[in-house]
Amino acid sequence: MTRISLGDISVDVTFKDIKNIHLSVHPPGGRVSVAAPERMTLEAIRLFTILKLDWIRRQKRKLIAQQRETQRELANEESQYLWGKRYRLRLVLAEASPSIEVRHSYLVLKTRPETSADKRQQVMASWYRNTLKSEVMSLIDKWAPALEVEPNKIFIQKMKTKWGSCNSAVGSIRFNTELAKKPKECVEYVVVHELLHLIEPKHGMRFIRMMNKALPDWQLRRDYLNELPIGYEEARRP
Numbered sequence: 001m002t003r004i005s006l007g008d009i010s011v012d013v014t015f016k017d018i019k020n021i022h023l024s025v026h027p028p029g030g031r032v033s034v035a036a037p038e039r040m041t042l043e044a045i046r047l048f049t050i051l052k053l054d055w056i057r058r059q060k061r062k063l064i065a066q067q068r069e070t071q072r073e074l075a076n077e078e079s080q081y082l083w084g085k086r087y088r089l090r091l092v093l094a095e096a097s098p099s100i101e102v103r104h105s106y107l108v109l110k111t112r113p114e115t116s117a118d119k120r121q122q123v124m125a126s127w128y129r130n131t132l133k134s135e136v137m138s139l140i141d142k143w144a145p146a147l148e149v150e151p152n153k154i155f156i157q158k159m160k161t162k163w164g165s166c167n168s169a170v171g172s173i174r175f176n177t178e179l180a181k182k183p184k185e186c187v188e189y190v191v192v193h194e195l196l197h198l199i200e201p202k203h204g205m206r207f208i209r210m211m212n213k214a215l216p217d218w219q220l221r222r223d224y225l226n227e228l229p230i231g232y233e234e235a236r237r238p
Contacts, residue, residue, distance in 0.1 A: 025059035074120045084183035100127040132180035139191040149198045164190045166197035189221035
C-alpha cells in the first residue's frame with residue numbers, strides 16, 4: 001500500500017487487478033482510501049483525488065458530525081443499546097454476583113452496593129463482549145459450512161476503525177465489540193464478509209462476486225451499518 005498526501009488529507013492507495021478506480025471514505029474516523037487498477041500511475045491517482053477533494057471533505061464532515069457516544073455513567077434511566085434498539089438502564093443493588101438482564105425495555109444491571117463506577121463499566125463491557133460472541137459464533141455455525149471455510153480463531157475486542165478484520169494467513173478473525181449495539185442484519189453482513197476473506201483476502205471482483213452470491217443484499221446492509229451514528233443509534237430499519 002502507498003500513501004499520498006493532499007495537504008491535510010492522506011490517501012491510502014492500493015493497486016489491484018480491477019478495471020476502475022474506487023474512492024472510499026471510511027467510518028468512523030474518515031480514513032480515505034483508493035483502490036486503483038495496476039496500470040494507473042500515482043500522478044494520475046493524485047489528479048483523480050484532487051478533483052474529488054470537495055466530495056472527500058463533505059464525507060469527512062458528515063462522519064465527524066455524526067453523533068458519538070457520550071461517556072456512560074451507568075446511572076438509572078440512562079440509554080443503552082443492544083442490536084440496534086434503545087433500552088433504559090435500571091440499577092439494582094444487591095449482595096449478589098454482578099449480572100445484566102434484558103427485561104422488556106430495560107437493561108437491568110445488578111451489582112453490590114460497594115461496586116465502583118469503573119467496575120460497573122467493566123461488567124457492562126464484559127456483558128456486551130460475551131453477548132456479541134454468542135451471536136457471532138451462532139452466525140459462524142450457520143455460514144462457515146455454507147461457505148466451506150473454517151476459521152481457526154475468533155476474537156471479540158474493541159477496535160478503533162474497523163467492524164471486523166481477517167488474517168487469512170493464520171485463519172483468525174476479529175470483531176468489534178461495538179457490533180453488539182448494531183442491528184443483527186449488520187452483524188451478519190460483517191460475519192459473512194470476514195469469513196469470505198479466508199478465501200479471498202482482497203476486495204476485488206472475485207470477492208464481490210462471492211459476496212453477491214452469499215448475501216445478495218450485502219451492500220444495503222453495509223451502507224446501513226456505515227450510516228448509523230458512531231457508538232449508538234436509535235432503533236430504525238434500512
